[in-house]
Amino acid sequence: MKEVFKSIDTQSLVDKVEDSLINLLHERKLKVGDSIPKELELASALGVSRTVVREALMRLRMMGLIDTRKKKGAVITSPDIFGNLAKSLNPYILSDDTLKEIFEIRLVLEVGMADLLFSHVTDGDIKELKEIVKNEPLSAKHRMFEASYEIAFHGKLYQITKNETLKKFQGLLLPIFDFVEKSSIFKPIPGTQKFTSHKQLITILEKGTPEEFRNGMRNHLENHFARLRLNKGGK
Amino acid sequence: MKEVFKSIDTQSLVDKVEDSLINLLHERKLKVGDSIPKELELASALGVSRTVVREALMRLRMMGLIDTRKKKGAVITSPDIFGNLAKSLNPYILSDDTLKEIFEIRLVLEVGMADLLFSHVTDGDIKELKEIVKNEPLSAKHRMFEASYEIAFHGKLYQITKNETLKKFQGLLLPIFDFVEKSSIFKPIPGTQKFTSHKQLITILEKGTPEEFRNGMRNHLENHFARLRLNKGGK
DNA sequence: TAACTTTATTATGTCATACATAATACTAAA
């Protein structure tokens, strides 16, 4: 790690100001609602033009750290972590490999969330889940038709975890899941069959254990796992 | 959903230009490496000032959609989804509830990633894991000292999944895990005890099944789960 | 005094212009 040349700053002015501003937030331990100095004040204090300050402030705003309003100035906000991520998570821009990886993450989450489900699930949740699957078609023939049930059922599971961050994350990834399933990234599995059903999962959630649920969900998602295995060559 | 007033655009000019640019990317199906028009060209084409175009371009850059270089202009890049998220994921700014939720997500991921591990793990990986835990202290007394082993071991697991997106996500969350463990957000658990050890997990990964690994990992993380249960009142 | 209306202020949003800088393309010399 020894560097002969002193690492010259390849950073642009905006980068530096951005860092300064973030440091400002930390040092002063500013809380939500607090306001930071005006653009012109910052510009003169930091010795740069208002242009640079504005660009740096815009970055903070994109990160969800601040919210700027006319006259009022910029105020600290509780950052919506994934809020800004949504735009860059566009399936048309992401590479196929990345899309596959995101799809994998979904499987990981749903298999792993069993404990959260069991520690938060209520009778009302069970009732809702049963309502969702009540009219679900038994056969796996109408895949397209089934999609809405899939989303409703699995979405409800995320909601049961009472983990807002996780729920937001899922909402973010949903269009990607949809895209991946419909796209030709994955070769279809011949002779797709049903494994553990939604109804069975509900029964486990109602009367079983997290361990059983994990295995049930793993089995339920077997078709997806199989597609991943079949399409491993791509990497 | 009926609206009496036609929804006036509360968007700023920059917002609109941003949308226009993203649409441009989609419509033209631009690939990585392709370049987009110069700032001045965009400005005149869209009928706004260069300032506005620049701010919009900066947003795209923050999203990781483009990379701008002098003289060359802006070129499409393969977006690093989580790269730009890092700065806003600052523990000092996130609320305690959000921090807890992120911590939960870690647990979910590690319990759920068993299948990915088994489908990618190599002999070399097993060897590396064994190397990591070789000098690991047996007792749980030196918690601070143990931290580095924890990070090395669990980090290696993420790496074994061969899922770059997941690995990046973990790298992103790591400072948060660290912060949460050290902070007083969680009350400590009296009489913390060891459950499934790292060594046992390796053995399962080498000779066992995904199902066994999930349960082993769940058990291994029991202390963390217990802390979550104990601190549930906060919400 | 309290509630409402109008006016004034202020800080951000947008625009225009100018120059600096660095990366590229071009040209000339060896």
Place this chain on the structure above:
DNA sequence: TTTAGTATTATGTATGACATAATAAAGTTA
């Protein structure tokens, strides 16, 4: 053909100006 130097060009930064909207202040009415 390679290298070195030069010119070009698009972004980076600075400055000044005005528009706009949100707030604060002042004024009015009951």
